[in-house]
Amino acid sequence: MMLQTVTFTPRCANLTRTALKPFSAQRFHAQHPPTSNASPHHHNYNLPQSFNSWYSSSQSPPLRSTPIKPVTMNRFQQLRSLSTSHPSLQRPSIPRSSTAPASLPNFAFAFDIDGVLLRSSAPLPRATEALQYLHNNNIPFILLTNGGGKHESARVAELSSKLGVPLSIENFIQSHTPFKQLVESSETKEGLADKTVLVTGGDGDKCRQVAEMYGFKKVVTPGDILMAYPTIWPFNQIFSDYYHNNTRPLPKPVNLDNLPESLKIDAVFVFNDPRDWALDSQIILDLLLSKEGYLGTYSDKNGNSSLPNNGWQQDGQPKLYFSNPDLFWATSHHMPRLGQGGFQASLHGVWNATTNGATLDRTIIGKPHAATYIYAEDVLTKYRNQLSPASGVKAGRLDRVFMVGDNPESDILGANQFKSNRGTDWTSILVKTGVYRDGTEPAHKPVAIVKDVFDAVKWALGEEKWDGRID
Template sequence: MLLEEMLKIDRRVLRQVILPYRCVALDAEDIIPLQRTLRRPTAMYATKLLPRCGYRLPLRRAFQTAAAPNSRASDFAFAFDIDGVLLRSSDALPRARKALTYLQTQRIPFILLTNGGGKHESERVAELSSKLDVAIDTSMFVQSHTPFADMNDLKDKTVMVVGGVEDKCRRVAEAYGFKNVVTPGDILVAHPEVWPFSQQLLSYYKTFTRPLPAPIDATTPSTSLRIDAVFVYNDPRDWGLDAQIIKDVLLSERGIIGTLSKKNGNPALENRGYQQDGQPPLYFSNPDLLWAAKYHLPRLGQGGFREAFEGIWAAITGGEAQGVKLQKVVMGKPHQPTYEFAEKRLIAHRHNIMQRYGSPSGHLKRVYMVGDNPASDIAGGNDYRSPYGTDWASVLVETGVYQKGTKPTPQPRNIVGDVWDAVSWAVAQENWVSSANTP
């Protein structure tokens, strides 16, 4: 028997309330309150209907604020930063849920594109779904180190992961498929002499570090620990230790810890011989110098650590004045590779939405990049050149890093108060008219 016949409700209510949130089959305990509530006004029964699908879905207020779907398929989409746009530290900003719920009801695709990280994507979207009261899954989410999951050629190598709380980033890397992951803390516990200024932290490190997969012995480099890549996944918590270990690896011979390359400082070689002796590549996932935390002024981020390390590197090698540059790969906004990865994820997510509702996908003409940081969100949106010919329009909000009343550099397409204002402006630009209220 059809569900609508069993509950004696009309197809219109079933279509508007249940089908957009295809979760699991309802069981008996769901059906009884459903029978009592589905005859009441929508705004009343929406508060009682809670699908059993892992997250509490955005039904509670959605029907009071969100418009009915537009009859046309959306040829535009959104990419939202998180910190300073949807959240302030760990707290949802006032109209974030309203904005995302409206887009979901309108079937307008969006992804969350953040320079944050430090947790696996599945863990982060569960937290965001709870905090924002909006259903989010990993297909809609790209964080700073998500592209590392595609680096299959390094997954059987020994890599060093830096940053984050305890060894959470190690576990993220392992979830991505990396089989041999070490951290600076592992090295410190095995050889406390490598950084004498973290001795008071040894008991803390011992609670989560692991034995090294190989010894550190410069006298027998053939069997000594060799690092094949260095990944800074998240903001380092122990800058001194992390900078020391990264420096040692980059000055080593072929990434073998405890060795020193004889090519360092050779003026006859490219980059004066630095990083020319099989040393591992160095990847930073997040270029943000500052980020919006609970404190009323912005705090230093991973970009601050990178700038500090580049200063150390220049002091040791002579820096650009001597023709030496730190060779590294920086991911995250505003860099092109991150936007390319995010656009592919957004296109796939949009295709799934259109396919679900039987709408033709067509060409994605425009993406509105909504962010709070001119140096990352706005610069990235402005500079990105889509291989698909999609226009990326940057929108700056005043709820994060950007200080209201100042002149941002670079300039966005528009400056608005918050994320709801950004969505309202964008849908107006697209002449998007729904069959009910618009933003």
């Protein structure tokens, strides 16, 4: 498929595309190196075979300059069943325009947020107009972001206010939303609702609050540990005032003389970009080297060459979960800034140096991983079915989803590689308002490159020969 660089005239009554150029007519230079091929020994989820086949050969975003050891994935058996609703948020009504059809269109949109709709929390030009047009014309869309740090209900209310468009958590997906599936037990896994989990990332203890709203009952933060045991990190004075206002007593003390009564961490979740990389890295490393997750212990299996992975992570250490792999993201700064993927690369480097290159067993979700796109398609399908009776039209078949993003390493790669078990085509559109730098060659080529989200919608509607008008 040829890449199209698209421009539009200021007003386009019939959505006629102009100045379509093949990719060969414009040269770019890669902003980031292409993602290296990974060959992870993933465990299968309870998902369709098509997903398992794709995921076992998927590519991981670059976390370091040398190939990363395989990643083991052994959770999220119920990922496909994800669908959330919140009683405090009602599904928005969809006013129809005079050109709206008698049935929902057979296409829909998925939008990234940062760098597409917002930049540093401020709406980007014409973002509201793009969403409002879709809203008024019964064209379904979802917001699919690798961001997070707040509960879905809070973020949706915030976005609705900023963008001036009614939104619902029923068409909103954050990077850490799937973590709630690990709360309850199933036939194949033990739930973590009553286990003690470490949650890192985000402002203050907001991610702890999100985890508790998901159903985790015993949530500990690195700040809790630091305030209880300041010697765990020698430079504790620098952030002591910050942590003092956001910490709670630990559920158990560190009691190495009586381990059953000592603090034990059963899982580690990186919900959002960590603010204190040093402390978080130290505590996570301590737990990965521990005996069965008891903080302050060191497993005697570490480095044992007679064991798999030379004994590393072979002694009941807590599972490690990351919510997204983005190395960079768009902020108010004129150049992209390091994201959670940067923290992962840093932690992996420390792990590699500590273990002499042992495999780091971890689970990574978020774009571009297929699990996130499977979930997104399920949410979008259910959302279309909900809109159908609300707007008095038929849902019909969903043939195509336009993924609009600013990051070639996540939005574009994920859409390009995802193979829908429903046969839905995912078409990638790259905008110039975020991570991607205009004039460079994206590491993963989209179907089209456009100025902004408004032009992305206009281009997609032109592709679908939509009979409406968008100016």
